Amino acid sequence: MSQADSTAPFIQAIAQQVKSELAPMTQAIDREGLYPGDFMRRLGALGGFGAALPAQYGGLGLSLAEQIQVTTQVGRECGSTAFLVWCQSSCGWYLAHSPNEAVRKRYLRAVACGELLAGTGMSNAVKHLAGIEKIHLRAQRDGDGYIVNGSLPWVSNVGDGHLAIVAASVEDEGYIMFAVPSTARGLETRRCLEFSGLEGTQTLNLRLNNVHVPADDVLAHPDQFAAYVKRIKPGFVVGQVGMGFGIIEGCLAIMRESNAGTAHVNIFLDDQESDLADQLAALKAQAAALARQAQDGETPILPVLKLRAAVSELTLKAANSAALHAGAKGYLMLHPAQRRLREAIFVAIVTPALKHLRKEIHDIDQASALEAATVQPEQASHALAAH
Numbered sequence: 001m002s003q004a005d006s007t008a009p010f011i012q013a014i015a016q017q018v019k020s021e022l023a024p025m026t027q028a029i030d031r032e033g034l035y036p037g038d039f040m041r042r043l044g045a046l047g048g049f050g051a052a053l054p055a056q057y058g059g060l061g062l063s064l065a066e067q068i069q070v071t072t073q074v075g076r077e078c079g080s081t082a083f084l085v086w087c088q089s090s091c092g093w094y095l096a097h098s099p100n101e102a103v104r105k106r107y108l109r110a111v112a113c114g115e116l117l118a119g120t121g122m123s124n125a126v127k128h129l130a131g132i133e134k135i136h137l138r139a140q141r142d143g144d145g146y147i148v149n150g151s152l153p154w155v156s157n158v159g160d161g162h163l164a165i166v167a168a169s170v171e172d173e174g175y176i177m178f179a180v181p182s183t184a185r186g187l188e189t190r191r192c193l194e195f196s197g198l199e200g201t202q203t204l205n206l207r208l209n210n211v212h213v214p215a216d217d218v219l220a221h222p223d224q225f226a227a228y229v230k231r232i233k234p235g236f237v238v239g240q241v242g243m244g245f246g247i248i249e250g251c252l253a254i255m256r257e258s259n260a261g262t263a264h265v266n267i268f269l270d271d272q273e274s275d276l277a278d279q280l281a282a283l284k285a286q287a288a289a290l291a292r293q294a295q296d297g298e299t300p301i302l303p304v305l306k307l308r309a310a311v312s313e314l315t316l317k318a319a320n321s322a323a324l325h326a327g328a329k330g331y332l333m334l335h336p337a338q339r340r341l342r343e344a345i346f347v348a349i350v351t352p353a354l355k356h357l358r359k360e361i362h363d364i365d366q367a368s369a370l371e372a373a374t375v376q377p378e379q380a381s382h383a384l385a386a387h
């Protein structure tokens, strides 16, 4: 039996749960900001966050490729909830790769099983490390722990009873990554202004006012941080493509439905269902290969960034085409084509946003070109010396 065959029953069980429990809630999630906490807990019990996590901590011991399949199943019905699945499974991914056993023991099993819901407030740090913005959280040493101050504007899947995983700078030392339970003294959450979509993600403003972070809640200390981020980044970036894949599949379904009645005019549109489906299949194959490499810690970041950018672009294209296929019906607020447009834009603006990805790709290309230009003259002078 191939690995895909052996995982099929688990993916099928999740697909069934998505159809029966999540599909009827998508309108309320989108229009009323319903947070699907119970659905998330039940998904966790089915292994929906643990595909890439070790069995000894309650995971399934498969790989990120299967985790992407789960996120895709959820995103076919609801892009907003697919984002929550990514948040939760990424927190598991961060914990699983922490070099510090204490923090893994404290939280990983509960996060993997969905008993403890968790948010990742890493956008600011990831953008900071890419030279886009200043770091918002600052830590000072306090014994073997830290005291942290600052605020993060938007963190999803957090609130009472949840965990948040974030990063801060430590003066003259570098950075730390750590977990903060909602009960931590000095942690406050505030509501955000209303978003145009993703309102069901419980996205809050986090304020840390002299929050004490014990050593047992630290995922990476300053001397561990660089190697740790290098290990986790390809995985958490490639994991996001499941959101895009699910939304694209939802858009293809809208196009097929519309073609049943108006194919005779829809054929004049630029992005046809079969072309988009072919492009989706190619990106899925790339994602599966990169996800397995990321699981083993063997993928360089550049192909991952390129894939993530290509998925953002295809998601935007598919959502636009679905809306154009659906026509005036698709312009009704309750039609999924409307929701898909807003979900697709989110895929392209959540960190790493499309503009961020293009900047990082540009920076890496520039650095490689510079390196090649400095190596070549050296090689030329070695060649001359040999003659």
Ligand SMILES: Cc1cc2nc3c(=O)[nH]c(=O)nc-3n(C[C@H](O)[C@H](O)[C@H](O)COP(=O)(O)OP(=O)(O)OC[C@H]3O[C@@H](n4cnc5c(N)ncnc54)[C@H](O)[C@@H]3O)c2cc1C
Residues within 6 Å of the ligand: 087, 119, 120, 121, 122, 123, 124, 132, 133, 134, 154, 155, 156, 157, 195, 197, 198, 201, 203, 349, 350, 351, 353
């Ligand atoms: C619904 C929703 C949910 C989200 N959930 C999460 C989450 O769970 N976790 C999380 O971490 N993030 C989350 N985010 C944040 C998201 O990932 C992005 O970080 C966020 O959308 C901001 O990115 P941006 O591309 O708009 O920033 P940009 O527009 O790229 O801005 C980058 C920075 O540059 C600064 N800037 C602007 N002009 C200048 C200038 N001239 N010089 C120097 N600096 C300048 C800005 O202040 C900003 O800080 C969420 C966002 C939304 C909308």
